[in-house]
Amino acid sequence: xxxxxxxxxxxxxxxxxxxxxxxxxxxxxxxxxxxxxxxxxxxxxxxxxxxxxxxxxxxxxxxxxxxxxxxxxxxxxxxxxxxxxxxxxxxxxxxxxxxxxxxxxxxxxxxxxxxxxxxxxxxxxxxxxxxxxxxxxxxxxxxxxxxxxxxxxxxxxxxxxxxxxxxxxxxxxxxxxxxxxxxxxxxxxxxxxxxxxxxxxxxxxxxxxxxxxxxxxxxxxxxxxxxxxxxxxxxxx
Numbered sequence: 001x002x003x004x005x006x007x008x009x010x011x012x013x014x015x016x017x018x019x020x021x022x023x024x025x026x027x028x029x030x031x032x033x034x035x036x037x038x039x040x041x042x043x044x045x046x047x048x049x050x051x052x053x054x055x056x057x058x059x060x061x062x063x064x065x066x067x068x069x070x071x072x073x074x075x076x077x078x079x080x081x082x083x084x085x086x087x088x089x090x091x092x093x094x095x096x097x098x099x100x101x102x103x104x105x106x107x108x109x110x111x112x113x114x115x116x117x118x119x120x121x122x123x124x125x126x127x128x129x130x131x132x133x134x135x136x137x138x139x140x141x142x143x144x145x146x147x148x149x150x151x152x153x154x155x156x157x158x159x160x161x162x163x164x165x166x167x168x169x170x171x172x173x174x175x176x177x178x179x180x181x182x183x184x185x186x187x188x189x190x191x192x193x194x195x196x197x198x199x200x201x202x203x204x205x206x207x208x209x210x211x212x213x214x215x216x217x218x219x220x221x222x223x224x225x226x227x228x229x230x231x232x233x234x235x236x237x
Contacts (some may be wrong), residue, residue: 014084033176034094034105034200037134042107043093044072046112052080055089058112059166060227064089067114076131086117088124095130098213099140103175119163123188125156126214144213151215159216168227183223193217 025225045051051071055110056064068083070090077090096110101111115124129150133143150156168183192210194217199208207220 034103034107038107040074040135044074044090045110048080051091054110054171055091055112055114055225056171057169057171058089058230059087059114059168063087063166064114064227068120072131074135077134086120087114088120089114090127091122092110092127093131095134095143096127098211099144104140106176108173109175110173111172113165113167113170115165116163117187118160119165122157122160123163123165123214123216126151129156147213159188159190162194164229165235168223168225170226170228180233181221183226185221185223187219187221189217189219191215191217193219 040069045054048071052069055069055071056066056067059067063085064087066085067081067089068079068084068086069086070077071080072093090113092109092111092113094104094106096111096162097104126147130143130147133146138146147156164185164187166185168185170180170183172181173179174181182211190199192209192212194210197206197208197217197219198204199206199217199219209218209220211218222232224232
């Protein structure tokens with residue numbers, strides 16, 4: 001394995017992680033852009049084959065070629081391709097963000113993910129549940145309340161150890177300021193584990209984002225290449 005293929009990167013890149021982190025200093029400027037959900041057509045990808053290809057581009061072909069692929073249709077996400085390795089590739093839309101993120105309703109968001117078996121069983125269901133609530137016309141407050149209730153009542157599964165996903169798609173659009181950000185891999189840990197990992201401290205190479213709405217901490221490791229093997233952006237600041 002090449003030295004720069006996958007590595008944990010410097011804290012200097014925490015700021016661009018707009019897809020995972022709640023609203024920050026630029027929130028007031030962005031807030032007015034997406035106050036409500038846009039018409040559903042703006043979130044859909046008309047060409048289902050194109051959505052399948054985009055979803056699969058989230059991970060190297062050695063993984064994604066054997067993965068299940070889900071696509072967004074008018075009645076929710078559905079399996080478009082059966083898999084054999086337990087991974088699930090999917091293009092998340094803007095409501096994967098926390099409800100207090102100013103781009104929660106941004107119809108341009110396309111975030112290809114390929115979840116491993118543990119995450120497919122226990123983390124992906126949160127996003128699929130949020131999608132049902134979105135398509136039913138739920139407000140952000142209603143979506144948050146319903147998701148919180150489902151987690152508290154254990155109607156959604158507890159996060160399994162070893163849950164992770166690939167986000168190595170070259171055409172990712174994670175926010176208006178993070179279109180093709182960096183190829184990376186994410187690991188999910190229950191609760192707020194930022195301090196216990198020493199993440200985000202001066203000099204620490206560990207990048208993490210606490211997501212209290214989904215009750216996980218997300219640790220990120222940058223990859224040196226996109227899923228097609230071409231070099232990713234430099235991680236040197």
